[in-house]
Amino acid sequence: MKRLFKNASAAVAKDDLRTRLLMGFAAVVIGSLLLTASARTQIPFWPVPMTMQTMAVILIGMTLGSRLGFIVVTAYVLEGLMGLPVFANSPARGTGLAYLMGPTGGYIVGFCAAAYVSGWLAERGYGETFLRAGLVNVVGTLIMLAMGYAWLAHLIGVEKAFALGVMPFLLSSLVKVGFGAGLAVLIARSPLKRWR
Template sequence: MPFHQAVAYRSNMQTVTDCAVILSASVLLALSAKLQIPFFPVPMTMQTFAVLGIGLMLGPVRGVLAVFTYLLEGVIGLPVFAGAPELGSGIAYLMGPTGGYLLGCVPAVLISGGLAGLGRDRGLVFTMGALIAALAAIYGSGLIWLGGVVGFDKPVLRLGFFPFILGDLVKATVVALAFHSIRKSV
C-alpha cells in the first residue's frame, strides 16, 4: 500500500474510533443520569462522576463532543436526562431547573480535560484542582440557572448546592485516584 493510502486509511480508522468513543461516552452520560437519588428540584445523579472522568480520559475536544452529543440526544427527545421521560424531555427539559447544570458540563469537561492535559506529570493534587475547577463550572452555571427558574428569593444554595457538594467532592476524588491508577498502569 502506498504511503499516502496508508496515511488516509489510518486517518479514517482514527475518525471511526473517535466517533465510537464519543458516542460511547454520551451513552455513559445517559446511564449515569439514570443512577439517581430523587431530590427536588435537582436530582442527585452520577453525572458529575461521568463528566469528570470523560474530561480526564478523553481530553477537552473529544470530551466536549461527547457532552454535546449527549445534550443533542436529549434535545431531540431521547430519554437520556435524569427523570426522562416521566419529567419531560427535549428542549423543555433542558429549560427546567437542571438545565444550567447540564450546560455546565461543557465548560467542566473543557476544564478537566484541558488542565489534566497540561498537568499530566504534576500528580494527584493538580488533577484534584482541575476537577474542583470543573465542578465550579457546573455549580456556577447550575445555580445561576436554578435561581432564574425557581427565583432568587428561594434558598438556591440549599436547593442546588449543599445537598450535592460533599458527594461531588467524593466523586472527584475517586475519579482522580482512578485516573492516576490507570495512567500508572498503562
C-alpha cells in the same frame, strides 16, 4: 522512488483519518452510554441522592482531552434535546428542550464546559497525581455548579437557588471529587491515556 514514498504516505494518512473517525465515533457512542448509565444510577446519600453523572463528565474530559471530551458530552446533550431519555429522571420530567429549560438545564449545559476545561487541564499534565487530578475534579465540579446555580437563580431567585441548587450537593460533590481523582490517576496510568 520519491513518488512511491509520497503514495505510501498518502495511504497511511488516509488510514489514519479513517481510524481516528472510527475511534471518535466509538468514543461518542461509549461516552453517551456511560453518561446515560451514570445519570440513571442513584446512590442513596444525604441530603439528596447522588448520581455519578458529574464525575463521568469530568473523567470523559480528562480521558479523551478537551476537544473529543467536549464533542462526546455535547453529543449526549444533543441526544437529550432530540428527546431521547438520556438525562436523570427523564422521560418522567419531560424530554427535549422542555427538560433543558427546566431547573437542571444550567447544570446540563455546564457539562460541556466542564468536559472541555477538564480535558484541557489533563492535556497539560493535571491528572497524573491524586492532588492534581483532585484539582481538575474540583474545577469541573465548580463549573457545573456555577452554571447550574446561575440558571436556577434566573428561574427561582438567588437565595432559593443556592439553598436548593448548591448546598444539597456540596457533600456528594466532595465524595465524587475524591473518587474521581483516584479513577483519573488510574486512567492516566493505563492505555486509555493515549486517547488524549
